[in-house]
Amino acid sequence: MKLFECQHCHQPLYFENTLCERCGHRLGYMPDPGTMTALEPTETEGVWTALAFPGKRFKFCRNAGLDACNWLLEEGAEESHCDACRHNRTIPNLSDAENLTRWRKLELAKHHLFYTLTNLKLPLRTRAEDPEKGLAFDFLSDTVNPDGSVTTVLTGHADGLITINVAEADDAERERRRTEMGEPYRTLLGHFRHEIGHYVWDRLVSEDPATLERFRALFGDERDDYGEALKRHYAAGPPADWQFNYVSGYAAAHPWEDFAETWAHYLHIVDTLETARAFGLRIRPRVSEGAELEAEVDFNPHKARRIEDLIEPWLPLTYAVNSLNRSMGQPDLYPFILSPAVIEKLGFMNGLVRAL
Structure with missing residues (x-):
């Protein structure tokens, strides 16, 4: 998630903000082009002008009235929801x-x-x-x-x-x-990212024979009985060596769940790296052999061509933030191990995205 700023007073803003605490301007998010904008009312009730795009007029999603959304639509849009x-x-x-x-x-x-x-x-x-x-x-x-x-x-x-x-x-x-x-x-966000992984499999994997073949080579044959696979998982748990091949124990239950779990982690990585980039984070451990843990996120993770471009800064970043959490008496922010097999699966995800 990137940072935003108020176009009126330059106060830093977060994705969830609905009001600029410094200048009082109403705020709204424009999904295209991905901008949080300060707003000013017009002579028409419910219609606003965006300081990010002077002269253009917008309305809020209907759910904004329930304090459940801050996204905008163009004034003339037929839809009432974002x-x-x-x-x-x-x-x-x-x-x-x-x-x-x-x-x-x-x-x-x-x-x-x-x-x-x-x-x-x-x-x-x-x-x-x-x-x-x-x-x-x-x-x-x-x-x-x-x-x-x-x-x-x-x-x-x-x-x-x-x-x-x-x-x-x-x-x-x-x-x-x-x-x-x-x-x-x-x-909650992890649930959404996991479940959307099943949707992505339906849309980007199952309908393309070549992609489906590559999926089966990495994740296994999804035609194995799903119900029986879950019964086995809940009765016996994952195999003892699951961390060598799966990002989580649940991922070992069935190829569909392996895909969804790996997809969720792909989104975890992309979004967190974008946040690190927005804050200009640079990792430089002050230990004698800390060079291998140095990292700086100076690229757009959404456009990474290779999975290595994401993993190389991700590992030092998680080492640092896990250490910060422990200093606060909190569990690790990212309590997972990315084995070579899991990284290869994450590369499959990145390949799907790059092909769009």
């Missing part, structure tokens, strides 16, 4: 204050996801554009049945439809599930 929000199919009952709070957290994570997806130029067709396989989201809650039993919503993906249990937006509940599942890392 490029991210128009992919919603179902949202929770917002008359419930707890649901509203959780949904806002879900939208923040989803918009962060779409920031990266649009920068990578990935195909993002809505359900209206492609009724069978278009990308859509259902944000659902567990329900209590008349007999007192609970119907649990499972987070997952099917033919472009991504379902997220809104309980994942509750920090305590998500931590409980992380501990119960024995996971080193579990975040």
Whole structure:
């Protein structure tokens, strides 16, 4: 994620900001060309001029009125929802204050996801554009049945439809599930990045025979029974040597999950490196053999031609930020090992993106 600044007073801004704290200007994000802009009202209610593009007029996404979005559309756009929000199919009952709070957290994570997806130029067709396989989201809650039993919503993906249990937006509940599942890392944004990986597989891998063949050589044959594979995983866990071939234990369950987990980590790496670049971070360890851990992110990670261009600065950066976290008594920011086999799989992801 890059940094932004207010065009009126040059205050540094973050992607989530809706108001400049220094000068008071309303802020909105323009997905094309990826700019946060200060706004000034016009004579027409609900229409704004953007200081980033003088003379152009914009309106907010409809969900801005619910404090769940800060993205803009051009004034004359037929759509009422932005490029991210128009992919919603179902949202929770917002008359419930707890649901509203959780949904806002879900939208923040989803918009962060779409920031990266649009920068990578990935195909993002809505359900209206492609009724069978278009990308859509259902944000659902567990329900209590008349007999007192609970119907649990499972987070997952099917033919472009991504379902997220809104309980994942509750920090305590998500931590409980992380501990119960024995996971080193579990975040809302991580869920979105994983599930969108299944969508990417459908769109960029399964429909191209040559790409599918390369996928099977790296990840395995996805035609293996998925249900049985998950049963084996939950009964016995991953193989003892999983870290040599997979980015996480869950990735070892099935080739589809391996792809989705690896894709999520590809997005972790690209987005975090862009943030490091925005802050001008340079790693120079002050130890006698620290030269091999020196790094500086002085390129746009979204346009990296080779996976090595991403991995070379990523390893020193994670070593540094993990050390910073430990100094604060926090767990490692990135508690994963990238083996040569995993890096090769990440290279497959980068190749998919570069081919677009």
